Amino acid sequence: MINFISKHTRICRKFYSKSNAVKQSSTIIDLILHNGNYITETDVTECPFSDKCFVLAKLLINKPKNELKKIDCRNLSTENIPKIFSSIDQIDFNPIKNYLTIEGKWKFFKNEILKIVDSIAPLRKFP
Incomplete structure (x- = not known):
């Protein structure tokens, strides 16, 4: 199994008034583990209302052939x-x-x- 998430999935920003500075920490806490058969692409997108990001995966699923059933x-x-x-x-x-x-x-x-x-x-x- 391989983790295909390489971007940070949690970005925490905190403002310190004494130093008048914003400090940021980034971590990878969400993973997508797979063997590479069905997931062709992954990405991480920031969420506007949370410090956690959206983790996206593009799946390759072949549609089965249509069979006429009796x-x-x-x-x-x-x-x-x-x-x-x-x-x-x-x-x-x-x-x-x-x-x-x-x-x-x-x-x-x-x-x-x-x-x-x-x-x-x-x-x-x-x-």
Whole structure:
């Protein structure tokens, strides 16, 4: 890690009335440590309302390429939802008693519902 701040980041000025002089001290108290991969330039700018300075850094961040993403979706329109509901009402759920575990019962229930949804509103890729 390298510190790329070389200018003073705190400049303190004090007026002494006995000697009628202003004394100034400058220190580097703010650092930017980095390995040089993302920061291309740094600078220090005085702040008008504080004895501390602003520390600035210019970053080099490459924008990733735009990728067209495909989304799985279904047509759950106002026409298809009532069809799905009426088909679910016609399912015979009595075979669910044949499954001993909750996982088996859930799998049966889920498969029956998905059969109906897939037949009325099948998955499609968008765009």
